[in-house]
Amino acid sequence: MIKGSIVAIVTPLQADGSLDLPAMSRLLEWHVEQGTDAIVAVGTTGESATLDIDEHCTVITHVVKEIAGRIPVIAGTGANSTTEAIELTQAAKKAGADACLLVTPYYNKPTQRGLVEHYRKIAETVDIPQILYNVPGRTACDMLPETIRILSDVPNIVGVKDATGDMARGKEVLELCGKDFAVYSGDDATSLELMLAGAVGSISVTANVVPAALHEMCSLAIAGEADAANVVNNKIASLHELLFLESNPIPVKWALKEMGMIGPAIRLPLVEFDEKFHGKLREALQQAGAL
Numbered sequence: 001m002i003k004g005s006i007v008a009i010v011t012p013l014q015a016d017g018s019l020d021l022p023a024m025s026r027l028l029e030w031h032v033e034q035g036t037d038a039i040v041a042v043g044t045t046g047e048s049a050t051l052d053i054d055e056h057c058t059v060i061t062h063v064v065k066e067i068a069g070r071i072p073v074i075a076g077t078g079a080n081s082t083t084e085a086i087e088l089t090q091a092a093k094k095a096g097a098d099a100c101l102l103v104t105p106y107y108n109k110p111t112q113r114g115l116v117e118h119y120r121k122i123a124e125t126v127d128i129p130q131i132l133y134n135v136p137g138r139t140a141c142d143m144l145p146e147t148i149r150i151l152s153d154v155p156n157i158v159g160v161k162d163a164t165g166d167m168a169r170g171k172e173v174l175e176l177c178g179k180d181f182a183v184y185s186g187d188d189a190t191s192l193e194l195m196l197a198g199a200v201g202s203i204s205v206t207a208n209v210v211p212a213a214l215h216e217m218c219s220l221a222i223a224g225e226a227d228a229a230n231v232v233n234n235k236i237a238s239l240h241e242l243l244f245l246e247s248n249p250i251p252v253k254w255a256l257k258e259m260g261m262i263g264p265a266i267r268l269p270l271v272e273f274d275e276k277f278h279g280k281l282r283e284a285l286q287q288a289g290a291l
Contacts, residue, residue, distance in 0.1 A: 001158070001159075001182050002037070002072045002074065002098070002099065002159075002182070002200075002201065003037065003182075003200045003222060003240065004037030004202075004218045004219060005035070005036055005037050005075065005201065005202060005215040005217070005219075006036075006037060006184065006202065006203045006204065006207070007028065007031055007038075007040065007203075007214075008040045008044065008045040008205055008207075008208075009028075009031070009039055009046060009208065009255055010027070010041060010045055010046060010047075010208055010252060010262065011024070011047050011051065012027065013263065013265035014263065014265060016266055017267060019058060019059065020262065021053055021059075023261070024059070024063065024066070024228045026261065027063075027249025027261060028063060028066045028067060029066075031071075031207075032070055032071060034211035034212040034215065035202065035212055035215035035216075036207060036211045037072075038070060038071050038072040038073045038201075039063060039073050040076060040203055041060050041063040041064075041073065041076060041097075042056050042075065042076040042077075043076035043103075043133075043203070044103070044135070044138065044248060045248055045249045046249075047270070048103075048127045048249070049271075050268075050270075051060070053084075053088070053116070055172040056088060057092075060091065060092050060095050060097060061095040064097055065223075065242075066263065072096060072098040073096075073097050073098050074099045074100065074101050074185060074203075075095070075097040075100050075101065076101045076102075077091075077092050077100040078102035078103030078104070078105075078133060079207075080108050080232050080251050081105075082105075082121055082122065085102060085194050086122050087245070089102070089125075089130070090126050092128065093127070097128065098129070099129050099131055099158070100126075100131065101130075101131045101133050102119065102122065102130055102131070102132060102133055103133040104134055104136075104139060104143050105134065105139070107139075107140065109140055109141055110141065112143070112144055112146075112147045115141075115143055115147055116150055116151060119132060119154070120158060123154045123155075123156050123157050123230065124152050124154075125177070126212065128156065129156055129158045130156055130157050130277050131159040131160060131182070132151060132159060132160040132162055133161040133186070134148070134162055134163060134186075135161075135163035135176050136164060140187065142164075143160075143167075145169060145173045146267055148160050148173050148175070148203060148252060149177055151270075152158050152177040152181045153269070156175065158182055159181060159200075160177075160181070160182075160184070160244070161185075161186040162183060162185060162186055163185075164256060165187035165189065165190050167193055167194065167197070170183065170185070170190075170194045170199065170214035171194075171198075174197060174199065179198075181268075182200045182201075183199045183200065184200065184201045184202065184203050185199050185201070185203070185204075186203050187269065188202065188204055188205055188206045188228075188239075188240040188243070189241060189282055192217065192221050192229055192230065195218065195221035196224065200222060201218065202218055205243050206239050206243060208252050208256060208275050209243075209252065209256065209288050209290045210239065210289070213232055213288065216232050217229050217232040217236075220232065235287075235289075236288045238284040238287065238288075239284050239285070239288055242277075242280055242281045242284050243281070245274075245277045245280070245281065246273060246274060250266060250270055250272070250273050253266050254272060254273035254278075255290070258282060258291060259287065259290060
């Protein structure tokens, strides 16, 4: 079971919009040095919606090669087409990813029965550990706790990333699915609370800019050391909010640019972070020790 601080890593881009793999390599080395427990490649924060299939697979392969088994790599391979999700998941397995993260199908709004069949088909077709990903605020598709419970019985569906930010929902999933099924927070603002309730990690945007702090907070929370975890989390709590002033990953890519880690490029229809927010986020980065 993959545990701890799992960074939903950005995908660095060159000024012309092409992949910046050398910058990705530098980020990966930094995360290993800072104690990040696992990497999610080409998730929402990695601009999966605007990378074509070849780029998607290139990034996954690059991340697996660069990490070289030092920490687990989880590949984002979800799609609103079951066939495409299978293709991406097969590519991730071939590349050597440790697991896959599959967002609920977006736009076409499947029923709960459709979600069960979608995920079951992928799991039966590709023999790799698979983590469900529920983020209804972005997909217009909400995977209900009972649906997650049904899918938890599929042998290689091993966990869920709950990005609802709804603690009642998260706790219900924990109760329904039991300790052998991994629940991860996908909402930085509530991740500490969910881990104290039994989640085994956080798939985090904030970890992009303060990886050492996220690793420490997650380790303490998973160990049940609530007071110590709160002390760490309070130092970075403003980042959990300010990194979502505009659609993710707009603010976090700007923050990493300010830190000198990547260039400013982001893919349309996303555009660079609005200047009116720069002061707030820069101040929070300074307070957290990231600048």
